Amino acid sequence: MxxxxxxxxxxxxxxxxxxxxxxxxxxxxxxxxxxVIYFTGNSLGLQPKRTQAYVDEVMKDWRELAVEGHFYADKPWWDYHERLASGLAKVVGASPKEVTVMNTLTVNLHLLMVSFYQPTAKRFKILCEEKAFPSDQYMLQSQLRFHGLDPKDALVEVKKRDGEHSWRTEDILDKINEVGEELALVLMGGVNYYNGQVLDMEAITKAGKSVGAFVGWDLAHAAGNVKLNLHDWDVDFAAWCSYKYMNSGPGNASGSFVHERHLGKTDIPRFEGWWGNKKETRFLMEPEFDPIATADAWQLSNPPILSLAPYLASLELFDEVxxxxxxxxxxxxxxxxxxxxxxxxxxxxxxxxxxxxxxxxxxxxxxxxxxxxxxxxxxxxxxxxxxxxxxxxxxxxxxxxxxxxxxxxxxxxxxxxxxxxx
Missing domain, CATH: 3.90.1150.10 (Aspartate Aminotransferase, domain 1)
Known part of the structure; x- marks a missing residue:
């Protein structure tokens, strides 16, 4: 054109x-x-007009049903989050059982690292991009210190070439192969917040897996913005915020992805809470955790319905378009x-x-x-x-x-x- x-x-x-x-x-x-001419959907998306009705519905149910809203609201609260799974799966290229909504982005990345960062004496290094988003930098450094490791030794940053503003895929792949058997985890931003570059997530994931590392992605600037095929790319885990391109409101709940091969396991390292327990036995208050065979197993507490309502409204738009x-x-x-x-x-x-x-x-x-x-x-x-x-x-x-x-x-x-x- x-x-x-x-x-x-x-x-x-x-x-x-x-x-x-x-x-x-x-x-x-x-x-x-x-x-206004609005160019900051990469920080906070505009409010969909239909959002108000979704929030009002929850407020009405709370007002008229109180605790009974968990089971007798038109959209019962106890499984409200499940209504988001199908729409989110289409956005990120996953099956509905591989996605869930909980907490906020950095919280979810920390929780997912409990499962997918298990350093050993030989395999302990984490690879990320140079000058990753500050929250990711703090998260990775604190995780390493939590495991008794020095970020100066265990955190590997892929740098841009001198005089260039973006990363070259071959440099990332070369660094993965260079670290090799010492590499425990690749965790990068799928779309860089500063320069807007979309990394080759498929190629990077394949390279990380080829040396025996887990691979995860921070998709804060990717979800709802670029083509994602998390399941087919064989990504181990990912998380994203919902308030940028997903238009769900300031600081709203985060989406998470866990590949199906990790689901339904009772022996996977994981911080656990009662909302990750199977629905059939959740209210029996059993002392032993019995995980749902979906990504919901990583949930800790009952979901924040007033946060999920705007997210559901936005996902309706994504599903329409x-x-x-x-x-x-x-x-x-x-x-x-x-x-x-x-x-x-x-x-x-x-x-x-x-x-x-x-x-x-x-x-x-x-x-x-x-x-x-x-x-x-x-x-x-x-x-x-x-x-x-x-x-x-x-x-x-x-x-x-x-x-x-x-x-x-x-x-x-x-x-x-x-x-x-x-």
Whole structure:
């Protein structure tokens, strides 16, 4: 497709967009009385309008049924989380029994590492990407110290090459083979939060398994954003937050994946709680844990229903649209945003450098050479909600559910005005 940097062309694309109608399904903040151009779905997705009804239903059941809501609500609370499994499975490429919803992202990664990081004198190292998201860094370092290991010796970081902004798959695979029999776990971010790069999860998983390591993924920026096939890729475990591209609300519950070959085992290392016990015997209050033969076995406590209700509302949207349609628009709208950036770059003295490689989801991370925080502030004051990363990077994520092609054009014009006003 040959793009044009005109409002008319952008509106033509919107007219052909099968997902355009879904913009009406979301609430938008307003600046100066106008709906914003929202580029931060990679931090917090917009609220679906249908969310309110799902939350109100729970509040009504609580008000009218109280404790009986666990069993007699229209969506009984005791198995409420099971309603999310089918939709989530489609998003991450799994079977419903391999996914569950519980806790929050870093909590779940810690819990999953209980099962999948069991260091020995010979095999004890963990491999991750250089400058992983801080929470992952803290988690990995604390896990190593918990096991009596020094992160300086046991944590292996794959670095980018000098002068490059993204990782090369061959460098990751080479490092896995180099660490070899000492490698206990590969745990990386499937989509890097800073540069937006999508790692080759299939190839990395295969390489990690080939040297005898477990392989897990932090999918915070991947779930609902990129194509995932966790089961077919033979991933051991994964976890993701639900409030970014999944639009479930701030700090909401996390999704988790455990491959089916690890399910139904009573001897797997695991922190256990009563909601992971089989439903048939849960309320018998037996002293011995009897795990559900699904990923629910990793649950500890009864699920937070008021958190799951918005997640279920969002998953209904994903089920209506399907990941294939979202990915198709994601590819086109991100390419159009890239085109607009290059067109504006030709018209101003500043220079934009897109540091996100072609292996990407819908995020573009852009170095604004010659610009400072004042440009970001200008964008925010003029209705463009984006985010800033030092030293001078803005992250732009045109989420396909609620961003339009006209948004991309209008953003370009606001960006241009902000630069020229210096």
């Amino acid at each position: 040959t793009f044009q940097n005109t409002l008319e062309f952008a509106q033509q694309l919107d007219a052909k967009d099968k997902l355009f109608k879904y913009r009406k399904e979301f609430h938008y903040p307003k600046v100066n009385g106008k709906e 399907g990941m294939d349609a979202l990915l198709e628009k994601q590819k086109t709208i991100t390419a159009y945003l890239e085109f607009v950036l290059h067109e504006i770059d030709k018209q101003v003295e500043s220079s934009f450098e897109i540091i996100t490689p072609k292996e990407r989801g819908c995020q573009l991370s852009v170095f604004l050479h010659g610009e400072g925080r004042s440009l970001f502030d200008y964008l925010m004051k003029n209705g463009v909600i984006t985010d800033w990363r030092e030293p001078n990077v803005i992250r732009l994520a045109p989420a396909p559910f609620y961003c339009s092609y006209a948004d991309m054009y209008n953003f370009g014009q606001i960006l241009k005005q902000g630069i020229l006003k210096k």
